Each structure stands twice: as C-alpha cells, then as structure tokens.
Amino acid sequence: MGARAYVGKRTMPNxxxxxxxxxxxxxxxxxxxxxxxxxxxxxxxxSWGYSGSGPAQLALALLAHHLDDDDDALxxxxxxxxxxxxxxxxxxxxxxxADDINRGIAAAEGRIG
Numbered sequence: 001m002g003a004r005a006y007v008g009k010r011t012m013p014n015x016x017x018x019x020x021x022x023x024x025x026x027x028x029x030x031x032x033x034x035x036x037x038x039x040x041x042x043x044x045x046x047s048w049g050y051s052g053s054g055p056a057q058l059a060l061a062l063l064a065h066h067l068d069d070d071d072d073a074l075x076x077x078x079x080x081x082x083x084x085x086x087x088x089x090x091x092x093x094x095x096x097x098a099d100d101i102n103r104g105i106a107a108a109e110g111r112i113g
Contacts, residue, residue, distance in 0.1 A: 004023055004024055004025045004097070004098065005022070005023045005095050005096065005097050005098075006020060006021070006022055006023075006032060006062060006065075006066075006095070006096045006101070007020065007021050007022075007023060007093070007094070007095050008020050008046070008048060008058075008088070008093055008094045008095075008096075009021070009093050010091065010092070010093055019031065019045075019046075020032040020046050020058065020061070020062075022065070032046075032061050032062070032065060033061060033065070034046065034057055034061050035057075035060055035061045035064045035065075035073075036057070038060055038064060038070055038073065038074060039056075039057075039060055039074065040057075041053040041054070041056040041057040041060070042054045042056065042057035045057070046058040046061070047090070048085050048086070048088040048090060048094070049085075049086065049088050049089055049090025049091070050086055050090060051081065051082060051086040055081050055085040055086055056077065056078065056081050056085075058081075058085050059077040059078070059080045059081035059084070059085045060073055060074070060077040062080070062085075062096070062101060063076055063077050063080055063101075063105070064077075066098065066101045067105075075112075076105060076108045076109065076112070077108075079107075079108035079109070079111040079112045080104050080105065080107075080108040082108075082111065083104055083107040083108050083111060084096075084100075084101075084104035084107070084108075
C-alpha cells in the first residue's frame with residue numbers, strides 16, 4: 001500500500017515550486033503523479049495550506065496512490081483536503097507517512113459520515 005513517505009517541497013532545486021515526491025521503502029525517489037485523469041482541479045500542479053484547487057489535486061493524488069483505489073480516492077479526497085492538506089503550513093515543506101495518511105483518511109471519513 002503506497003510509498004513509505006510523501007514529501008512536499010515548496011521549491012525544488014530544478015526551480016519547480018510545489019513539488020511532491022514519494023520515497024519508497026528502498027529510498028528511491030519519484031514524483032507523485034497528479035492524477036488529472038481522475039479530476040483536473042489544477043493543471044498547474046499541487047499546493048497546500050488552503051482549501052483550493054491545488055490542494056484538491058494534491059489530496060486526490062495522495063489518496064489515489066496510497067489507497068491504490070481510484071473510487072475510494074474520489075470519494076474521500078475533498079474531505080481529506082479539508083482535514084489534512086488545507087491545514088498544512090503553506091510556507092513549509094512537509095512529510096506524510098502511510099500512518100499519517102491513514103489518520104487523515106479516518107478524519108475524512110468522519111467528515112463525510
């Protein structure tokens with residue numbers, strides 16, 4: 001289930017802003033696919049720290065990857081955005097582990113009943 005950790009970087013060395021990477025159990029790093037194919041909130045990419053289109057895209061991408069279930073990701077991502085992604089510090093980098101995401105999913109499920 002998912003990567004070992006997801007890491008959000010406000011500015012990456014290559015000049016990209018709002019990049020999100022995944023670090024697997026072996027330490028390999030890859031970029032988190034935005035999953036615009038499921039819902040295209042933000043063709044310009046991810047963001048966090050408020051309740052908008054970039055955070056919605058991030059919430060959807062995190063859940064789709066972590067859960068490996070597009071239907072559950074689509075059902076939960078707006079509540080997950082409100083519970084987790086919007087609460088992140090917009091000016092700071094962050095890391096979410098699988099346990100962090102599972103706690104966020106539980107909070108999201110509580111919001112949608």
